[in-house]
Amino acid sequence: MNIDQLVHDPEGPILLVGGYGTVGAELARAARGRWPLLFAGRSPGKAAELCREVSAEARRWDLSAPEPFHASVRAVVSLVNDPDDRVLRAALDGGIPYVDVTRWTARMQRAVALVSLGSPTAPMLLSSGWMGGVVPLVTAALAERLGGVESVDTAIRYDLADRAGADSVEFMDRLGVDFEVLEEGRGKVVSPLTSVRTLAIGQDRTRVARIDTPEQFTLPLTLGARTVTTRIGFSSNSSTSTLIALGRTGFFRHARGDCWRPVRRRLLYSPGEGGTAAVRIEVRGPGGSLTATVTDPRGQAHMTAVGGLLGLRRVLGDDGAPAARAGLAFPESHPLPATVLPALEAAGVQVDVVPSSSASSTSPTASSAEAA
Numbered sequence: 277m278n279i280d281q282l283v284h285d286p287e288g289p290i291l292l293v294g295g296y297g298t299v300g301a302e303l304a305r306a307a308r309g310r311w312p313l314l315f316a317g318r319s320p321g322k323a324a325e326l327c328r329e330v331s332a333e334a335r336r337w338d339l340s341a342p343e344p345f346h347a348s349v350r351a352v353v354s355l356v357n358d359p360d361d362r363v364l365r366a367a368l369d370g371g372i373p374y375v376d377v378t379r380w381t382a383r384m385q386r387a388v389a390l391v392s393l394g395s396p397t398a399p400m401l402l403s404s405g406w407m408g409g410v411v412p413l414v415t416a417a418l419a420e421r422l423g424g425v426e427s428v429d430t431a432i433r434y435d436l437a438d439r440a441g442a443d444s445v446e447f448m449d450r451l452g453v454d455f456e457v458l459e460e461g462r463g464k465v466v467s468p469l470t471s472v473r474t475l476a477i478g479q480d481r482t483r484v485a486r487i488d489t490p491e492q493f494t495l496p497l498t499l500g501a502r503t504v505t506t507r508i509g510f511s512s513n514s515s516t517s518t519l520i521a522l523g524r525t526g527f528f529r530h531a532r533g534d535c536w537r538p539v540r541r542r543l544l545y546s547p548g549e550g551g552t553a554a555v556r557i558e559v560r561g562p563g564g565s566l567t568a569t570v571t572d573p574r575g576q577a578h579m580t581a582v583g584g585l586l587g588l589r590r591v592l593g594d595d596g597a598p599a600a601r602a603g604l605a606f607p608e609s610h611p612l613p614a615t616v617l618p619a620l621e622a623a624g625v626q627v628d629v630v631p632s633s634s635a636s637s638t639s640p641t642a643s644s645a646e647a648a
Contacts, residue, residue: 284398290312291351292355293337294355295313295323296317297317298577299377302577303353306585307330314335352373357378358376361390363376368390368396371396373399387402396602400605404490405489407576408582408584410570410583411506415499417613417617420613420614423561425559430557430558431473431507433556451528457505466486468486469485471507480554482509483513486505487507487508492504551575553574554571555569566629574624586623587607
């Protein structure tokens with residue numbers, strides 16, 4: 277039995293669980309003035325300044341503690357790790373429109389099962405594709421232009437100088453776990469940090485390697501993609517090389533326990549004052565191939581928050597598209613994909629789309645391919 281209780285109030289506040297964290301604060305600022313806001317987290321005192329800035333209230337909800345949480349809300353956005361699915365279950369039981377931007381693939385798959393078995397009476401948007409669902413949203417927009425999608429190849433440039441919350445390097449805990457993807461319509465098990473390429477992402481040549489992300493699970497199901505590949509690299513190619521070398525030694529497989537977590541985090545979690553988030557997405561379909569370069573000068577936290585904002589507008593029917601239906605949804609299920617890129621641009625995320633052949637001299641050059 278779920279100890280928490282959320283009641284649907286169409287005039288109530290938007291509940292941002294973890295709303296005063298790095299991404300949550302960006303989302304709160306983007307949502308300010310649109311709806312009343314309620315923050316929840318284990319240390320609501322930390323939200324005092326932000327509450328004054330955006331005219332919000334903060335309450336305690338410690339997902340690791342036994343105390344129940346009760347609130348009447350319009351919608352819920354989960355911006356923190358929810359290992360026991362308390363936020364998801366409370367929203368599901370209460371019939372509350374729900375958006376989640378924090379799950380890695382295995383936890384998303386568990387959420388899919390929970391929502392599917394729970395007979396939802398509100399939209400439940402699992403938007404944990406990279407950057408709050410921005411990658412699958414852009415993929416859907418390009419796929420519509422191409423008349424469908426056959427393959428998706430994503431390369432992420434992670435700026436080590438960027439502001440970041442502790443959960444932003446949660447993927448570090450998955451670097452020792454093989455994952456399954458679809459290649460040419462067939463399942464294949466892939467090891468993280470393999471299949472290395474050097475690609476131009478925007479103006480920067482970046483060394484990238486395989487990583488497990490939720491859109492590699494969802495895009496074949498939703499858009500029918502036969503091959504989906506995601507790689508990540510860092511603004512420092514030496515840091516990427518170090519990470520790849522550690523992967524080859526088996527470090528991440530042998531250092532998976534909780535006692536090693538601080539060591540894993542120190543390898544990458546050193547947030548700075550700000551950087552630029554950049555992602556390159558190449559989509560091939562019946563109509564050819566398009567490459568989108570998605571950049572946000574305000575950084576990865578802002579881009580993730582923009583993805584969360586578009587997801588929130590979707591579940592509330594506030595984006596000009598047909599009202600969202602009750603039940604499970606993913607970002608790329610958007611009913612009007614052509615509206616996605618203008619919405620991202622309006623929120624400060626730049627999207628440059630060119631035919632892949634035209635971008636070949638600056639974007640898809642590959643080198644040092646390594647076997648997966």
